Amino acid sequence: MHQQLFAIIDVETTGGGIAGNRITEICIALMRGNKVVDKYSTLINPEREIPQYITALTGIDNRMVENAPRFFEVAGKIDEFTRNAIFVAHNVSFDYNVIRGEFKKIGQGYTRKKLCTVRLSRKLIPGLLSYSLGRLCDTINIPHVDRHRAEGDVDATAILFQRLLSLDESFETFNSFLNPRSKQATLPPHLPSEQLEDLPEEAGIYLFKNQKHKVIYAGKAKNIKKRVLSHFYDKKTKEYHLGQETHFIDYEITGNELLALLVESEHIRKYYPKYNRAQKRPVNAYQIISYANQRGVIQLALAKTKVLHDSVGTFYNKTEAIEKLEEICETFKLCPRFCSLQSNVEQCSHYRIKNCEGICDGSESVEVYNQKVNNAIAFLKENKPNFAIQGKGRKSDEIGFALVIEGQYKGFGFFDRSEAISTVEDYEPFIKLQTASYHTHAIIRGFLKKNGERNVVRFESTLKESSDLPYQETDLLGPLLGGNW
Structure with a gap:
């Protein structure tokens, strides 16, 4: 390890996620053992506009990089300069993936072993409130000038790396992070490895939380530990950003996958996590409702709504709801017109349902017809499965x-x-x-x-007609009647 070559690297970029990030500046300090032996630094023309907020952060503007070399012009130098070296950076996944992305754009591969000074610091200097480069340098008295410029950050990271080397004289921690079977370098920088080690290998749900303990992702798994780790090995931009924002992980064992799915759905509904795309948008329901018209005839109708009220039946598929209306209309000899299956007609003339007994033309009494409607409603309510x-x-x-x-x-x-x-x-x-x-x-x-x-x-009976269970404000689940789930 004393003769090992390390490349301490920092890049400044245009922002925009890993896929859209372009480098504006790079600095590489070569360290053999614990001594800096060479350094390379240059601005880079990113071939795109630098956003104002990036200029405000780094001080690098479009004019500064206008005549700087483009990445393909310095790629050979970067590749040669870091060859046979271990890639070291503060939050290594960011710098490494951005550089790999630049090489990929010019049709070249770039692979190096990696070490993350954030994760090494968490292991070798535990208990600090923050492991950002600026805060860490302030805490352990490392000079850090020209913050958010590549050379200034590399100089500070090199000193930090020397300190870390001195704290691990046997190189046990370094070797464990470099072990090909170790995934340490790909794990989120702000997440203590102990939290990952303590995850169970059982079915359940897991919650990724940010620095303020706000839930930013909810997931389910047959094996919680295996699924959580898979997020961090994924190279997609979304998974990378999720890892960058994750500071805490909570979990709940459910024992089986069905309950994991149901509990995951509840957490997504409750917390509306930033990184969950599925299940967040409310879905329209179709309700069969009943009401009395001016003649006193009880009519049935289909209502589309997101805010549900008490109804004869609730469905999440319009076709299914219409089929159920047609079924009870035909079974109980109701009128298609008064079941909202026909409109703008005085007398019903449904293409299939022909057994209306005359409520629409006055040949059937309101009282007799309403009794049939009430029987249909009772049938719907009584045949909901338990x-x-x-x-x-x-x-x-x-x-x-x-x-x-x-x-x-x-x-x-x-x-x-x-x-x-x-x-x-x-x-x-x-x-x-x-x-x-x-x-x-x-x-x-x-x-x-x-x-x-x-x-x-x-079950045939209910909990005293469900009165033993407290009323739920969003009483949503539609009946697939007669046990037809």
């Missing part, structure tokens, strides 16, 4: 479950295998109430489609 889906719990002697009452997802929970659970009421003490949504509906429906009735426990 069931629990059971699966593995968080430990071997535990069962996890998701509960659906009258077609609505109510929540999930866990109970000991020794518990006598035989009726729907028996689940009540163990349930953690959740908000039903289009996404929980889709998750449960997808599970049933894939797994069938396996592990499904169905």
